[in-house]
Amino acid sequence: MNEKHTLENTKLNPEDLANYAKLEAGDASKLPGDQSPEDGHGEPQPTRLYKRRWIIVFLFSSYSLCNSYQWIQYGIIGNIFMKFYNVEAFTIDWTSMIYMLTYIPLIFPVTWLLDRKGLRVIALAGTALNCVGTWIKVASVRSDLFAVTFLGQFCSSLAQVFILGMPSKIASVWFGSEEVSTACSIGVFGNQMGCAIGFLLPPILVPNVEDMDELAKHIKTMFYITAGVASFLFILVIFVFQERPKLPPTLAQASARTMPPEDYSYVASILRLLRNKPFVLLIVSYGLNVGCYYAVGTLLNRMIIDRYPGEEVNAGRIGLTIVVAGMVGSLICGIWLDRTKTYKQTTLAVYVMTLVGMIVYTATLDQGLLWVVFITAGSLGFFMTGYLPLGFEFAAELTYPESEGTSSGLLNCSAQVFGIIFTIGQGKIIDKFGTLAGNIFLCVFLLIGSIMTGLIKSDLRRQNANRQAKEEVERRMLEQDYGATTQISPEPQTASSQA
Numbered sequence: 364m365n366e367k368h369t370l371e372n373t374k375l376n377p378e379d380l381a382n383y384a385k386l387e388a389g390d391a392s393k394l395p396g397d398q399s400p401e402d403g404h405g406e407p408q409p410t411r412l413y414k415r416r417w418i419i420v421f422l423f424s425s426y427s428l429c430n431s432y433q434w435i436q437y438g439i440i441g442n443i444f445m446k447f448y449n450v451e452a453f454t455i456d457w458t459s460m461i462y463m464l465t466y467i468p469l470i471f472p473v474t475w476l477l478d479r480k481g482l483r484v485i486a487l488a489g490t491a492l493n494c495v496g497t498w499i500k501v502a503s504v505r506s507d508l509f510a511v512t513f514l515g516q517f518c519s520s521l522a523q524v525f526i527l528g529m530p531s532k533i534a535s536v537w538f539g540s541e542e543v544s545t546a547c548s549i550g551v552f553g554n555q556m557g558c559a560i561g562f563l564l565p566p567i568l569v570p571n572v573e574d575m576d577e578l579a580k581h582i583k584t585m586f587y588i589t590a591g592v593a594s595f596l597f598i599l600v601i602f603v604f605q606e607r608p609k610l611p612p613t614l615a616q617a618s619a620r621t622m623p624p625e626d627y628s629y630v631a632s633i634l635r636l637l638r639n640k641p642f643v644l645l646i647v648s649y650g651l652n653v654g655c656y657y658a659v660g661t662l663l664n665r666m667i668i669d670r671y672p673g674e675e676v677n678a679g680r681i682g683l684t685i686v687v688a689g690m691v692g693s694l695i696c697g698i699w700l701d702r703t704k705t706y707k708q709t710t711l712a713v714y715v716m717t718l719v720g721m722i723v724y725t726a727t728l729d730q731g732l733l734w735v736v737f738i739t740a741g742s743l744g745f746f747m748t749g750y751l752p753l754g755f756e757f758a759a760e761l762t763y764p765e766s767e768g769t770s771s772g773l774l775n776c777s778a779q780v781f782g783i784i785f786t787i788g789q790g791k792i793i794d795k796f797g798t799l800a801g802n803i804f805l806c807v808f809l810l811i812g813s814i815m816t817g818l819i820k821s822d823l824r825r826q827n828a829n830r831q832a833k834e835e836v837e838r839r840m841l842e843q844d845y846g847a848t849t850q851i852s853p854e855p856q857t858a859s860s861q862a
Contacts, residue, residue: 410617411610416537420546422603423486423533424553426596427526430493431557432564433519433589434462434660439679440565441664447578448509452665453790458513459661460786462520463779469524474772475629482532483606489525490597492518497590504583506575527554527775531755531767540613540826541701544756548697551752555690558660562682566675614836615828619764632765636773641820642761646777648819649754651812652717654781655805656747659685661786666798671733681740688741689748696749697756706757707821713753714816716746718809725802763824781808 437444437458444455477485496518503512530550531543538546568585572578611617636642659666660682667678692713700709720743727739758770785805793801 409610410539410613411608412539412542412612413537413608415605416546416608416612418603419537419605420533420549422596422599423526423529424549424556426486426490426493426593426600427529427550427553428557428560429589429593429596430489430519430522430526431554432561433493433496433516433557434459434523435558435561435682436565436585436589437516438661439562439664439682440569440571440675442668442675443569443571443578447506447575447582448512449506450509454509456661456786456790458516459657460783461513461517462523463657463782463786465517465520466524466527466779467776469521470528470772470776471633473524474528474766474768477528477532477768478629478766481606482529482536483604485525485529486600486604489522490593490600492522492525494590494593494597496520496522497586497593500586501583501590504579504586506579528768528771530752531759531771535616535759535767536607536612538612540615543759544697544700544752545694546697547755548693548752551693551755552690555686555693555748555751559683559686559690562660562663562679562686564679566679571675614833615763618828629769632769633773636762636765636770639762641822642758642770644815644819645754645758645761646773648714648812648815649758649774650777650781651808651815652714652747652750653754653775653778654785655717655721655809656751657778657782658785658789658805659743659747661782662790662793662801665790665793666728666801667736669793669798670728670731674733677733681737684737684741685744686748688744689746689751692745692749693752696753700753700756704823704826706753706760706823707816707819710750710753710757710819711813711816713746713750714809714813717743717750718806718813720744720746721802721806721809725799725806728802729799757819760823760826761819763828 437455441452441455444450444458445452473485476488496515499515499518500512503509503515530547533550534543534546565585568588569578569581572581611620663682663685664675664678667674667681671677696709696713700706703709720739724736724739724743727735730736754774755767755771758774759767762770785808789801789804792804
């Protein structure tokens with residue numbers, strides 16, 4: 364039966380309505396009488412979960428991985444690239460900070476494009492730019508071509524603008540209300556895994572050798588591997604990535620689909636978000652936390668080499684430990700949110716533990732025991748990186764029915780601004796006063812962020828919308844059940860008929 368027929372031709376029955384309620388929980392299949400979400404008659408909307416949703420989110424996670432890997436691939440072996448290209452440490456720092464800088468002016472037009480053109484166009488643009496950037500780097504392996512390698516990194520940083528804000532959008536467009544936090548965590552998981560590989564592989568693939576010709580071969584091998592993976596993922600996106608499911612996954616998403624495009628104003632949406640006080644607090648607190656994470660990741664090589672000379676490989680392994688622990692934290696937090704819906708409480712607890720983890724990491728870094736640094740860095744990463752999907756999902760709750768792409772874009776923009784400030788600031792402090800002072804600098808801002816998170820009012824608009832929609836479905840089920848019972852019940856006999 365055609366999925367586009369209208370309610371005028373098919374009468375909803377209790378079985379249909381029961382199926383809608385089950386589908387909202389993700390445990391039923393489509394019935395033949397399911398109606399189009401665009402019927403416009405104000406009746407309960409059909410929902411459906413497709414198995415393809417897992418392919419979409421894991422494909423996104425994969426190309427996000429490929430892009431985020433490149434963010435740190437220079438910085439984690441910064442001393443080697445300084446020698447090869449004959450540049451200063453601050454210049455190498457900019458290979459990471461360019462990811463943050465390009466995001467700030469471009470996120471707004473890209474978010475507008477996401478709202479107007481949808482997920483597939485954004486996915487194609489992101490993977491194409493990522494692929495181009497990796498091949499430019501392949502052509503840059505010569506000591507006088509740092510400008511070319513930076514151009515390749517610039518292209519990859521442009522791709523990131525088309526990637527960072529998508530996890531919450533993919534989760535809301537493809538996943539049921541009981542899965543959105545988990546799906547968002549999987550999307551963020553790819554970004555974190557890319558950072559983990561970025562910490563691990565470059566020190567292994569590019570050892571610190573003195574022969575420049577041999578060093579060039581190692582660098583080119585690393586760039587070729589990245590380009591091959593990026594090209595494969597670009598081809599996959601072309602043939603596999605789908606815009607959205609035929610039927611929406613939730614009643615809230617069904618309602619969002621009925622809004623005519625001309626009724627949506629991107630500028631008005633941003634202005635509404637900036638008047639939302641709880642969300643503004645979240646923007647700043649999220650930026651402080653993630654900005655600290657960016658600074659730690661960018662400057663980790665300098666922190667470790669300063670205290671443990673010659674430990675480039677272990678610096679990468681410590682970075683890997685931070686990110687892997689964070690991936691575990693992200694998944695646990697996502698599952699926890701789906702089950703408990705305690706958005707503010709969980710976000711605040713993780714934020715405070717990030718502050719505690721940073722203090723402990725700072726205190727142990729100077730002790731001369733590298734194995735202790737691994738443990739404390741892992742504890743820091745569990746909470747600091749685990750916070751990333753919490754911010755996205757809390758923002759989606761606070762800002763419904765605004766576009767998730769817009770809210771997550773503002774969060775990421777804040778993170779990039781603070782990331783640049785903290786990376787430059789901490790780098791200068793480390794150069795002048797040492798690693799301890801640089802880490803204390805970050806601890807102060809994490810304390811401020813914890814206080815701001817505690818001040819956020821927990822107004823869970825998306826959960827309220829889904830609950831109200833479910834209550835409406837249940838009410839209609841009861842009405843139809845009552846009507847059916849009335850129609851089949853025998854009429855009472857009158858006195859005249861008995862006579």
